Amino acid sequence: MPPQTVFTNTLEPRESLVTIANVIYGLHAISIxxxxxxxxxxxxxxLFSIPSIIAVVLNYIWRNDTKATYLESxxxxxxxxxxxxxxxxxxxxxxxxxxxxSPIALAIFVGVTAWIVYRVAKGWLRLRDKRPMYS
Numbered sequence: 001m002p003p004q005t006v007f008t009n010t011l012e013p014r015e016s017l018v019t020i021a022n023v024i025y026g027l028h029a030i031s032i033x034x035x036x037x038x039x040x041x042x043x044x045x046x047l048f049s050i051p052s053i054i055a056v057v058l059n060y061i062w063r064n065d066t067k068a069t070y071l072e073s074x075x076x077x078x079x080x081x082x083x084x085x086x087x088x089x090x091x092x093x094x095x096x097x098x099x100x101x102s103p104i105a106l107a108i109f110v111g112v113t114a115w116i117v118y119r120v121a122k123g124w125l126r127l128r129d130k131r132p133m134y135s
Contacts, residue, residue: 013069018127020062021074025124027055028078032117042113047085056082070132074123077133081119088112 031052035045046052056079063075092108095101126133 011068013066013071017062017066017069017071020058021066021071021078021127022124024055024058024075024078025120025127027051027058028081028120029124031055032120041109043085043089043109043116046116047082047089052082070130071127073132073134074127077119077123081116081123085112085116088115 028046028051031045031049032042034040034049034051035042038045040049059075059079059082063072063079066072066075088108089112092105092112095105095108123133
């Protein structure tokens with residue numbers, strides 16, 4: 001078996017890309033706050049609010065510029081948080097429609113809410129420390 005190669009993100013990202021990553025985390029955090037104080041839920045605001053959608057669009061626009069930097073993992077983390085949130089909410093709604101599985105749907109919604117808050121907080125803290133995210 002050949003030895004495994006460990007790839008490290010060694011390039012230092014442009015400061016403007018660090019700012020964009022902070023803005024993206026900020027937009028996701030604004031969505032969470034909208035869900036807390038508004039008529040929506042955290043998950044609903046995270047997946048459907050304009051700040052969060054803008055954040056994902058920015059992720060896709062700028063992610064190629066983050067190659068070989070620690071920011072690449074943050075952009076991947078942010079994108080995955082959004083799309084896996086969508087996936088779990090879709091599963092939750094399928095469970096909700098069956099009525100019998102509605103307790104499972106409620107558990108999914110609560111779990112996804114906690115997971116989204118965790119991922120935004122964890123990612124933003126690691127970004128502040130200039131550390132990559134692990135998947």
